[in-house]
Amino acid sequence: MGELPGNRRLRFAPSPTGELHIGNVRTALFSYCLAGERGRFLVRIEDTDRERYRPESVPGYLETLDWLGLRWDEGPDRGGPCAPYVESERLPLYATAAERLVALGAAYPCFCSRERLDQLRAAQRVAGLPTRYDGHCRTISAQEAGERRAGGEAAVTRLRVPPGESRWDDLVLGPQRFDNETVDDQVLLKSDGFPTYHLAQVVDDHLMGITQVVRAVEWLPSTPKHLITYAALGWVPPQFAHVPLVLGPDHSKLSKRHGAQTVSELRQLGYLPEAVVNFLAFLGWSPGTEEEIFSLAELRQRMSFERLQSSPAVFDRQRLDYLNGVWIRRLPVETLAERILPWLPATPRDRLVALAAMVQERIRRLDEVPQLVAFAFSEPEASAEALCSELPRATARAFLERARAALPGPQGTLQDRLREIANELRSDAELGSQLPEKQFVRASMQVLRLGLTSARVSPPLTDVVAYLGAERTEARIAAALERLSAE
């Protein structure tokens, strides 16, 4: 077993039942980072529940992990020394383990019907007792079991929880102790021949040489079952790290009603993988310094079990927005140009870079891009009313006319020239204004902005003019003037 590659070996074992939830992905991120640069990160598909199994979700999961940059060294698509990495393809391994456990007396066949189990639990509940299996089939002899099976009776295999207690030192929560009295005789092998999570996890983590299991704290109560199984099989268990839950704004477990909860939703909202990773990392981890911007590579270098948080964290979109803005500004313009590509109509590369440069400092999410640069893709159509919402019609017209005349000339000075024009106009006897200089300049610029982009919010005018070019700019001003003149 010592020949498996990698120092640490950590895994992510999602169940293909839909889409990757933010909580799942954070666990994957932690596992990936905690494996460290010298360790290995593996992906294993946990498709042991035939009822909820949705095969089409597997490619989506892998795509999501890939988008985030969580490269796995071993997995269903790329194989590895422990292949296959899909549990439904490993059934014989679980069956063998179950048989061994029964032979060892650590597990036993159970023939109880669902009805009996339901009634049992209901009765226990009413009596104020913990709801657990009562051991009804614990004493069935091997011979009787064989006969009943031969007779067509369906059976499951249950773990025979021994008396005593289960202890382990959790990497996040510290020393844990469970009285085995409170641990149920868990079903390990279902009647359909598939293992439950509890068996599959133990068998696979052992066979795959997993050194640390990182999973959500909701698994804490079942850890004793796993420990008992490892011990019965004579295997050394991995270390366990139970990470706290991710909560919605109302502090309940994150769910649909909290809005975006899957990674693909975040992606559609215009979040960068860099930002999502950075954000998720701080939901349960911190470096202990005041640094807060981390790339995935840095996280993989820095993250350690010792600094994992034990209390749950609330998912806060505002903070994600902030981090996303930070990462947008950190990206080289060329890269940002690639990222905004899907958000815009087909555009030549150099134009895309120009647009990226214009929006880079003013957006927090990619989905803001289309509106901000709409001027590049459609002719403005600001109405006459809109155009003179800032200044009297005659004044607005005068400014546009003078601006048009001032257009030719070095771009660098355009800003100054426009300001000069506005100031001259302000002191004009007829067309002038009582507005303070600042406000008048501002109003004038808004008229021009409206004429050029038909938007009240746009990239800086000089950028817009530079992007449009003198010819198109002039045409747009002319069109605006025409609308202003028309009745």
Place this chain on the structure above:
RNA sequence: GCCCGCAUCGUCUAGCGGUCAGGACAUCACCCUUUCAAGGUGGUAACCGGGGUUCGACUCCCCGUGCGGGUACCA
């Protein structure tokens, strides 16, 4: 019901017996600014409650409370 976990500003967090309880997001004010941003400066804002232990508790222990999880032939 039974078992278990968690508990610092609204949020993410630092703190690991002695700090004016720090940073960030959000928020407010101001500055910069032709819009929106970005940036700068400053402000408001927290140790759940009660007992202990200790010369001294946000830090350790107990109880309570609150929140959360588990209690399936789901993961």
